[in-house]
Amino acid sequence: MALPTEAPKRASYDVVIVGGAMYGSSVAWWLSVNPGFDGSVLVVERDPTYENCSTAHTNSCMRQQFSNEINVRISQFAADFVKNFRGYMGGDERVPELSIQSYGYMYLADNEAFAQTLRESQKVQAACGAATQIMSAAEISRHYPFYNVEDIVAGSINLVDEGYWEGGAVFEGWRRAARENGVEYVSNEVVAMAKSAAGDKVESVTLKSGEVIACGTVVNASGPRAVRTSRMAGIELPVEPRKRYTFIFSAEDPLDQDLPLTIDPSGVHMRTDGMNYLAGCPPDDDPAVDYDDFVQDHSIWEEKVWPILANRVPQFEAIKLTHSWAGHYAFNTFDHNAILGPHTEVTNFVFVNGFSGHGLQQSPAMGRGTAELIAYGEYRSLDLSPFNYERIALGQPFVEKAVI
Numbered sequence: 001m002a003l004p005t006e007a008p009k010r011a012s013y014d015v016v017i018v019g020g021a022m023y024g025s026s027v028a029w030w031l032s033v034n035p036g037f038d039g040s041v042l043v044v045e046r047d048p049t050y051e052n053c054s055t056a057h058t059n060s061c062m063r064q065q066f067s068n069e070i071n072v073r074i075s076q077f078a079a080d081f082v083k084n085f086r087g088y089m090g091g092d093e094r095v096p097e098l099s100i101q102s103y104g105y106m107y108l109a110d111n112e113a114f115a116q117t118l119r120e121s122q123k124v125q126a127a128c129g130a131a132t133q134i135m136s137a138a139e140i141s142r143h144y145p146f147y148n149v150e151d152i153v154a155g156s157i158n159l160v161d162e163g164y165w166e167g168g169a170v171f172e173g174w175r176r177a178a179r180e181n182g183v184e185y186v187s188n189e190v191v192a193m194a195k196s197a198a199g200d201k202v203e204s205v206t207l208k209s210g211e212v213i214a215c216g217t218v219v220n221a222s223g224p225r226a227v228r229t230s231r232m233a234g235i236e237l238p239v240e241p242r243k244r245y246t247f248i249f250s251a252e253d254p255l256d257q258d259l260p261l262t263i264d265p266s267g268v269h270m271r272t273d274g275m276n277y278l279a280g281c282p283p284d285d286d287p288a289v290d291y292d293d294f295v296q297d298h299s300i301w302e303e304k305v306w307p308i309l310a311n312r313v314p315q316f317e318a319i320k321l322t323h324s325w326a327g328h329y330a331f332n333t334f335d336h337n338a339i340l341g342p343h344t345e346v347t348n349f350v351f352v353n354g355f356s357g358h359g360l361q362q363s364p365a366m367g368r369g370t371a372e373l374i375a376y377g378e379y380r381s382l383d384l385s386p387f388n389y390e391r392i393a394l395g396q397p398f399v400e401k402a403v404i
């Protein structure tokens, strides 16, 4: 069904943001509270129901278990932001007080090489102050007796500021506050862009309804559709929509403690989800999919996920699937890390793209940094330059090993 479109109030904005979900709203809100920025901001969102965006399909967890220091620091800021959400939102009493359900991520290694990777990453995390611990199979059994650890060499877990948080509440808070601070949101779609004669600037965006809107900066916050948006400016981006499946299930004999977000060596993950449990996985064959393909594949539950759950947690032999969905990652095929900052040649085209499965937790730091970049021409809090698009132009990957 075609959604009604809205015309923007003006013909020109300092910043046009393409996409109004988690990232569009994060950048919009951070701009609206940045003391160095007093420009106009338009957010164009093609589907204001947000039904199929990644943000609506997320598993909403955060972790500090990354292999790169900057990714650890980004999640540490996320934890601070979430725990002090109302304060960051100016003490607004309509904003809920949030917390993190810190049951941790349990990475399980079934071979020495991966156990070694976990140990190396733990050192990076510990140097940043993270509480990650490496556990032997015997230690895992002692603390989490429900796991089958027959094939497990080691595990790593962090029980501080790692687990579930309410991403939806942060999204709602940002969107409402950005609007109240003067950001304009319209239901419309950016369908084309016009560049300057020299090709170094996007001068305007064209909307589906026909309006041509002049812009000082364009922010690509289009999630899995990032490459469609960048192509409007003649830019290629190594970001693809990849399908990820989520299953919610109840157990006949529930565990008597929280199930950490467990990364099974098979690639299936599982965790506590309120009174139920959640499991997720990529398909075995993982191609780029159509932007509108959200078809669930029930054979994945029957043939892959359930047997893996029952093997890892024998108490999950008797479980009942209650709910499931398929969502899209904006998957960075180049190095699995975020792509941020301006394009090397089209210098007012700014990326916030390619977050794969860890974008929700990165949204506070990446939104803040992007607002700083637009306001001051540089990052002022965390140096996010390792994520620059430039590395792609130069063919120099910045690999993140801990990707789920």
Ligand SMILES: Cc1cc2nc3c(=O)[nH]c(=O)nc-3n(C[C@H](O)[C@H](O)[C@H](O)COP(=O)(O)OP(=O)(O)OC[C@H]3O[C@@H](n4cnc5c(N)ncnc54)[C@H](O)[C@@H]3O)c2cc1C
Pocket: 018, 019, 020, 021, 022, 023, 024, 044, 045, 046, 047, 050, 052, 053, 054, 055, 056, 057, 058, 059, 060, 061, 062, 188, 189, 190, 191, 221, 222, 223, 224, 225, 229, 244, 245, 246, 327, 328, 329, 330, 352, 355, 356, 357, 358, 359, 360, 361, 362
């Ligand atoms: C199954 C799943 C589980 C996940 N679990 C986690 C997790 O546990 N922790 C975590 O940190 N992250 C997780 N993520 C990742 C996280 O949800 C995403 O990185 C994040 O939501 C991305 O937000 P976004 O705004 O970039 O993209 P989206 O939410 O996809 O939003 C992009 C928006 O842009 C709009 N748009 C696109 N093109 C145009 C256009 N031309 N004009 C106008 N509007 C346009 C779209 O309609 C959409 O609303 C998960 C993702 C999935 C799919």
